[in-house]
Each structure stands twice: as C-alpha cells, then as structure tokens.
Amino acid sequence: MDQRERVELARRGDHDAFALLAGTFVARLDAAARLILRDPELARDAVQEGFIRAWRNLPALRDPDRFEAWLRRLVVRSCIDMLRRRGRRPIEIELTPIDSPTVADISSVIADRELLDQALRRLDPEWRAVVVLHFYLGMPLPAVAATLGIPIGTAKSRLHRSLSAMRLTIDVDPGDSGSTPLRQGQYA
Amino acid sequence: MTAFDRIERRLPDLLEDLASAHVPDYFDDILQATTVTDQRPAWSSIERWLPVDLTMPSPIGRARLLPRLAFLLLLGLLVVASVLLYAGSQPPRIPAPFGPATNGSLYFNDANGNVMAVDPKTLESRNVLALPSRGRGDGVLPSRDGLHIAVLVKSVDGEQVIVADRDGMNSHTLPGTYINFSEIDWSPDNTQVAIISSVTGVAAISILPADGSAATSLSIPLKPQNFWYMPNGSFVFTGTKTVGGGRTYGLYAVNADGTDLRPILPPTLAELDWLAMSPSPDGRSLLYFRWRDPSEKGRLHLVDIATGSDTTVQVAGAQASDAFEGASFSPDGRSILFNWFSASGTVRLAEVPVGGGTAVQFGPAVHFDVSPNAFFSPDGRSVIAWYPSLKELWLLDPLGNSGADRKLALPVTDIPAWQRVAP
Numbered sequence: 207m208d209q210r211e212r213v214e215l216a217r218r219g220d221h222d223a224f225a226l227l228a229g230t231f232v233a234r235l236d237a238a239a240r241l242i243l244r245d246p247e248l249a250r251d252a253v254q255e256g257f258i259r260a261w262r263n264l265p266a267l268r269d270p271d272r273f274e275a276w277l278r279r280l281v282v283r284s285c286i287d288m289l290r291r292r293g294r295r296p297i298e299i300e301l302t303p304i305d306s307p308t309v310a311d312i313s314s315v316i317a318d319r320e321l322l323d324q325a326l327r328r329l330d331p332e333w334r335a336v337v338v339l340h341f342y343l344g345m346p347l348p349a350v351a352a353t354l355g356i357p358i359g360t361a362k363s364r365l366h367r368s369l370s371a372m373r374l375t376i377d378v379d380p381g382d383s384g385s386t387p388l389r390q391g392q393y394a
Numbered sequence: 395m396t397a398f399d400r401i402e403r404r405l406p407d408l409l410e411d412l413a414s415a416h417v418p419d420y421f422d423d424i425l426q427a428t429t430v431t432d433q434r435p436a437w438s439s440i441e442r443w444l445p446v447d448l449t450m451p452s453p454i455g456r457a458r459l460l461p462r463l464a465f466l467l468l469l470g471l472l473v474v475a476s477v478l479l480y481a482g483s484q485p486p487r488i489p490a491p492f493g494p495a496t497n498g499s500l501y502f503n504d505a506n507g508n509v510m511a512v513d514p515k516t517l518e519s520r521n522v523l524a525l526p527s528r529g530r531g532d533g534v535l536p537s538r539d540g541l542h543i544a545v546l547v548k549s550v551d552g553e554q555v556i557v558a559d560r561d562g563m564n565s566h567t568l569p570g571t572y573i574n575f576s577e578i579d580w581s582p583d584n585t586q587v588a589i590i591s592s593v594t595g596v597a598a599i600s601i602l603p604a605d606g607s608a609a610t611s612l613s614i615p616l617k618p619q620n621f622w623y624m625p626n627g628s629f630v631f632t633g634t635k636t637v638g639g640g641r642t643y644g645l646y647a648v649n650a651d652g653t654d655l656r657p658i659l660p661p662t663l664a665e666l667d668w669l670a671m672s673p674s675p676d677g678r679s680l681l682y683f684r685w686r687d688p689s690e691k692g693r694l695h696l697v698d699i700a701t702g703s704d705t706t707v708q709v710a711g712a713q714a715s716d717a718f719e720g721a722s723f724s725p726d727g728r729s730i731l732f733n734w735f736s737a738s739g740t741v742r743l744a745e746v747p748v749g750g751g752t753a754v755q756f757g758p759a760v761h762f763d764v765s766p767n768a769f770f771s772p773d774g775r776s777v778i779a780w781y782p783s784l785k786e787l788w789l790l791d792p793l794g795n796s797g798a799d800r801k802l803a804l805p806v807t808d809i810p811a812w813q814r815v816a817p
Contacts, residue, residue, distance in 0.1 A: 219433055225425050232421050237413035250420050254427065261428040265436035322408050341402075342409040373401055 213270035216261075224264070228257055231274060234343070235281045241338040242285045244327050252288045256281030278343065279353045282335065286354070289331045325375040333368040336361055487816035488539035491582040492625050492675040494725040495772040498540050498813030499560075502806045507531035509545055509562065511813075512804060514771075514778075514789065519804075522562040529554070536560065536813040537584040542604065544587045546575055555587060557604045560813065568602045570609045579623045581650075588629070588650075590618055599629060601650065612652035620670070625677035628654075630699075632668045632682075635661065643667055645680060645697065659702055670720050674748075675727045683719050683732070692717025694732060696748065708750035713737055720765065723748070724792075725774040731792070733765045741765045743779055745792045754794045760784065772814040778802075780809035 207223075209230070215223035232253065239249035239256075259280050267276055326334055332354070339350040351361035489495035499511040501522070507530030509523035522543070525531050529549030536543050545556045547567075553575040558565035572591035579588050581601075588601050593611045599618050600611040614633070621631035624647070633646040644661030645668050648654060658680065662668075666685040673680050680697040684690055694707035707730060709718065715737040722731050727748065734744040734755055741762045746753035760766065760783050768779035770792070777790045787806055791798040804810070 217436075221425075221429055224428065228424060228428075229417065229421070232424070233415045233417045236418040237415035241409060241413050250418065253418065254420065254424050257424045258427050258431055262431055262434055265433050319408075319412050322412055326412075337405070338409065341405040342413060344406070369402055369405075 209273065210270045213264075213267070213273045217264050217267060217270070219265075221261075224261055227273065227277075228260075231277055232257070235278065238278075238338050238343055239281060239285050241326065241342055242282070242331065242335045243288060244323075244334075248288050249285070252284040253281055255287070256284040259284065275349070275353075278345075282339065282353050286332070286335065321375075322372075325372040328375050329368050329371060333364045333371075336364040337368045337372075340365060486541065488541065489772070489814045489816045491538040491584070492677070493727070494774050494817075495540070495814035496817045497772050498536070498815040500778075500802075500804070500810040500812055501534045501536055501543060502804070502808070502810035503531040503534060503545075504805055505807075507547075509534050509543065509558075511560075512802075512810070514802070514812075517802065517804065522560075523556070523558055523565055525556070533578070535578055535580065535587075535811050537580045537604075538582060538814060539584045540813045540815040542580075542584060544578060544580065544604075546578060548575075553591070555589065555602055557587070557606075566606055568604070568606055568609065570600070570602065572600070577619075577621060579621065581623050582625055582627055588621070588623060590621060599631070612648065612650075614648060614652060614655055616646060616655070618646075622671075622673050624673055625675075630658070630671070630673055630680060632671050633657075633661075634665075641665075645671060645682070647699070658699055659697060659704060670722075672722045674723050675725060681721045681723060681730060683721055685717075691715075692719050692735060694718050694721050694730060694746075707746065707748070709734075709744075709746050710750075710752045712753075718744075720767070722769055724770050725772060729792075731768060731770060731777060733768075735762050735765070743768050743777060743790065743792075745777075754792065756792055756794045756796065757788060757790045757799065758784065767809045769809070769812075772812055778809060778812065780806070 209227065212223040212227050216227055235256070236249060236253050239252045240246055243249045243252060256277070257280075260277050267273065326337070329337065335354060336350055339345045339353060340347060345353065347361050347365065348358055351358040354361065356364075497514060500514050501509060501511050504510050508521060508525055509531055510519050511522045512519040523531070523545060525545070525547055529547040531545050532548045532553075533546040534543050541560055543558055543560055543562075545558070547554050547556055552571035552573060554571055555568045555578070556565055557568060568587070572589065574592040574597070575589060576597070577590040580586070581588065584604070586601050586603050588599055590597055590599055592598070593600065597617045597619070598611045599614065599621060600609050602609040616633035616635050618629075618631040618633055621629050624630055628647055628649050630645065630647050633644055635642045635644075640663065642661035642663060643665055645658040647656055647658055664686060669683050669685060671680055671682040678699055680699060681694065682697070683692055683694050685692055694709070695704055696707055697704045712718075712734075713736070717735040718732045719735065720733045723729075724731065724745070729745050729747050731743065731745055733741050734753065735741045739762050740759040742755045742759045743757045743766060744753040744755045756777070757766065757768075757779055758781065760781055764781075764783035766779045766781045768777050768790075770777055771789075775792075777792050779788045779790055780786075781788065787802040787804055787809070789800045789802055
C-alpha cells in the first residue's frame with residue numbers, strides 16, 4: 207500500500223492508515239518543531255495539535271499527493287500559533303558567557319551543537335522557522351514562503367538575515383587566522 | 395569561500411545533528427487523541443471546494459493582518475487627509491460671476507424675517523440665519539459665486555446689511571445704518587455689496603465692503619435707480635437729474651469709484667422712457683422697456699452700450715394694444731423674459747429671442763392689475779415666478795410645456811433669490 211492509498215483510506219476515516227502515515231512523518235516534524243520552537247514541551251504541543259488538526263480535516267484534503275506538504279504546513283503553523291499564544295518572544299534565552307572558546311577553524315565551531323543551538327535561539331522564531339524549513343526540511347523558498355504565509359521576498363530576506371545573524375553570533379572572520387572569541391550577549 | 399557560505403553549506407547536516415530526529419514518546423498520545431476525535435465531513439470544509447492556499451491563510455498572515463489593516467487604515471486616512479487638505483487649500487469651485495450657472499438653493503425670509511434656504515428640487519428647507527435680536531430680514535441676496543449671502547435687516551434703529559456665509563455661518567453686520575434702502579447688488583468679485591439708500595436726504599449708491607470695513611458713497615449728481623454691477627466692475631443705472639425746474643431721465647454708467655459718469659443714451663424728459671433696465675450677461679447691452687402713450691405703450695428696447703444703438707425688440711404676433719414689461723435676459727443672454735399684457739386684460743410671462751421673433755407664452759394668465767415677478771433660474775432652463783394676485787410661487791418651463799410647470803409650496807411673500815453655484 208503506497209502513501210496515496212493510505213491517505214485515501216485515512217480520508218475515509220481509517221485510523222490505522224492515518225497512524226501509519228503519522229508514524230512516517232512524526233519524527234521529522236517533531237524535530238522541526240523542536241528546532242523552530244527550541245522548547246521540547248512546546249514542540250510536543252505543536253506537533254500534537256498539528257496532527258490532530260490533520261486527522262480532523264483530512265477528508266477535506268483534495269489532493270492526496272499533497273498530504274506531506276499539507277501535514278508539514280499544519281505542524282509549522284501550529285508552531286507559529288504556539289509562539290503567538292505565548293507572545294512574540296516567548297522563550298527566555300539565557301546567554302551564557304563563553305570564555306574565549308578559541309577555535310582553529312569555522313568547521314570546528316559550527317560543528318559544536320551548543321553553538322548552533324545558541325545561534326538558533328538568538329534568531330527571531332519566525333526567522334528561525336525559515337531556516338528550519340529551508341535547511342532542515344529541505345523546502346524550497348517558495349514553499350517556505352507559502353507555508354509561512356509570507357511573500358517570497360520576505361522569506362529570502364529572512365533567510366539571508368538569519369544566516370548573517372548566525373554568522374555574527376558565531377563571529378567568524380574567514381580571513382582570521384583562527385583565534386576569534388565569540389561576542390557575549392549579542393543579539394542578531 | 396566565506397564563513398557565510400560555509401554555514402549555509404553545512405547547515406542541513408548541523409541541523410540534522412542538532413535535531414536528532416526520532417519518533418517522539420508522545421506519538422501514542424497523538425494517536426490516542428485522534429482516535430477520539432471525529433473527522434469533519436468533507437462537505438463542511440471550505441478547503442474541499444477551494445484550493446488550500448486560498449482557504450488557509452497562515453497564522454503569520456493572520457497575526458499580521460491587524461497591523462497590516464492598521465497600516466492600510468492609516469494609509470487610507472493619510473490619503474483622505476491629504477485629499478481634504480488639498481481640497482481645503484484649493485479655492486472652492488465657483489461659477490463665473492455672470493452667465494449660466496448651476497441652480498443652487500432658493501433663499502428667502504420666512505414670516506419672522508429669518509433667512510431660509512430651500513432645495514428647489516426636494517423643497518427641503520433649512521434655517522440659515524436667525525435674526526430675532528438684530529431685526530427683521532427683509533430681503534436676501536446670494537453672492538455671484540454662491541458662497542455668501544447679504545441680508546437686509548430692518549430694525550427700529552434703521553436698516554442694516556448682514557453678510558454671512560451661504561450656510562449662515564460667520565455672519566456680521568456691515569458698518570452703517572441706512573434709510574430708505576431700496577436696492578442691493580453684489581460686486582462681480584463678491585467682495586462688496588452696493589446699495590441704494592438715502593444719504594443726507596438724497597438717494598445714493600453706497601459700497602459696503604463685505605469684510606466689514608468702512609462703506610463709501612458715490613458722489614453722483616443724479617438720483618440713481620435700478621442699478622447694476624457690470625462685469626467690468628462699473629455701474630449702470632437709471633438716473634434722474636434735476637435741471638433748473640425740470641428733470642431729465644436717462645441710462646448712465648459710472649465707475650465704481652464714482653468717476654467717469656456718462657450717459658449711455660441722451661437723457662430724455664419722459665420718466666417712463668427707461669423702465670426696468672437690466673444688463674446682458676456679457677455686459678455689452680442693456681434691456682429696458684418704454685412706455686409712451688399713445689405711440690409706444692410697452693415695447694422692449696435693446697441698447698448696445700458701446701455704440702449707443704437702440705433697437706426695438708420685435709415680437710411676432712403682437713397686437714398694437716399689447717404691452718410688454720419687466721424684461722430681463724436669460725443667463726446665456728440669448729433670450730428675453732418679459733410680461734406680455736394682452737388686450738383681453740390678462741398678463742402672461744413670455745420668452746422671445748434677443749433678436750426678436752416668435753415669443754412663447756407660458757404660465758398662468760392672470761389679471762393685468764398684478765403682474766408676476768419672474769426671472770430665469772441660474773441654468774436658464776426654468777423660470778421662477780411669483781404671482782402676487784395668486785400668492786403662488788411657480789417654477790415654469792419657458793418652452794411652454796405646462797406639464798413641466800410646478801407650483802412651489804413655500805412660505806414666501808415675494809420671489810426668492812436663487813443661488814448660483816459652479817457647474
């Protein structure tokens with residue numbers, strides 16, 4: 207049974223088919239939600255809400271082939287809803303001073319999970335969503351824009367500025383010989 | 395390659411590593427929740443009928459809807475404010491001081507002397523100016539641009555002129571108290587009103603600036619009557635001159651400062667030679683009627699001011715015993731409105747081309763003892779007429795289509811003044 211058939215069955219109320227479909231996508235969408243929200247509990251709530259919404263509204267899905275994109279959109283929108291409900295800057299970001307983690311090259315810096323986490327956290331959640339959708343879920347920018355309900359130009363701008371902000375956070379000068387300390391408490 | 399490039403290239407892998415995707419421990423909770431959740435029937439969802447993109451605006455879009463609406467609203471308000479500011483900074487559209495204009499309101503004094511305005515189409519009336527403390531209104535005249543009104547007010551102290559905006563706002567009494575106030579006219583530029591009243595016992599033309607500054611009286615060795623502002627700002631009037639023990643009568647012109655008093659035609663000794671004079675809208679000619687018994691009992695005359703040429707307007711079909719009186723031009727200057735007295739003892743309004751010809755009679759035929767007072771509407775398409783004998787006000791079709799005639803049920807005791815407004 208392929209995905210399309212599962213979607214057709216789920217649309218007709220087959221919960222087992224839906225469970226199979228959900229199992230196919232839940233891991234990646236949960237990860238995306240955690241990346242966007244940077245809070246496991248919020249991500250849990252957002253994913254649950256997105257999947258329940260998907261089950262409830264599945265009969266209305268006209269094109270079964272678009273199920274994945276549709277589900278992804280529901281979850282991402284649940285994430286955004288979650289942020290909205292909690293306020294524009296809901297997540298307290300604790301900026302831990304980093305005492306001169308001298309690095310030899312950029313690869314070693316950004317390979318550090320904590321540094322990337324910190325760089326992501328410093329982004330506006332909606333900018334972060336653009337980064338996650340594009341680089342993690344592999345969505346092309348037009349799809350990112352459509353999912354977030356923003357113009358393509360805005361999506362491009364957010365992506366560019368997000369990457370610039372992340373670079374500032376990580377504070378790497380490509381011409382530098384290598385021993386560049388991270389700036390402390392700098393927001394993008 | 396820059397660090398930016400390197401981040402961009404490695405970000406997918408780094409995010410994979412950071413996210414460490416796995417089936418979450420709450421997945422069973424999701425399935426449990428969906429088990430107890432009913433699906434919506436497909437037909438009940440608009441998404442079923444419309445593309446998802448159209449029916450599911452993003453939360454971001456929704457969240458930003460209010461700010462965007464607020465921005466658009468603000469933008470709209472700014473545009474409106476700009477338009478209003480621009481419109482407010484522009485002079486209001488006004489009609490040319492002479493010639494055809496669009497019909498505005500009818501102005502008159504009610505039984506208490508207060509100024510009323512009426513929409514001639516709907517007859518919806520409104521109070522414009524209350525005058526209980528300042529006397530009794532006894533005549534109102536809109537300015538040529540239709541933006542102001544001048545009101546003659548009579549009180550125990552004498553007669554005064556009040557000028558106000560067309561809606562009665564900004565009213566102010568012009569300096570001076572006058573006696574035997576008889577006529578009033580607005581200057582072409584609407585900055586002054588001129589009146590005829592007694593000055594040291596003699597009738598004179600006085601000019602009253604509408605801004606309330608001091609009035610001046612023209613020093614003219616004539617008794618002026620029936621005066622008009624002309625398009626060039628001068629006056630024309632019928633003048634009586636006392637010479638020795640006798641009097642002469644004639645048509646005169648004078649500059650607004652009282653200089654260059656000149657007869658338009660040689661004065662005569664007959665008082666009824668120059669009756670009901672009125673100028674053409676272009677200011678080039680004058681219309682009057684003459685009554686010389688028995689040779690010329692009521693005939694219309696047209697005078698070219700520049701040449702002094704005086705011609706009698708020929709009305710086709712007129713009997714020798716018929717008489718014409720009370721002539722005035724149409725706003726376009728092409729035809730003449732007059733009272734046609736017939737041998738049968740009745741009088742009707744009539745219109746005839748300026749060059750003469752067949753006249754069209756219209757309106758009620760009334761006894762000749764009390765003839766109607768009438769003039770063209772500003773647009774020239776109708777004639778408003780007050781019939782004192784009937785105490786009726788009529789709006790008449792000068793083309794003679796009696797079906798279009800309409801009696802105006804207004805509490806007037808004389809003919810109202812018609813406001814001219816911009817086309």
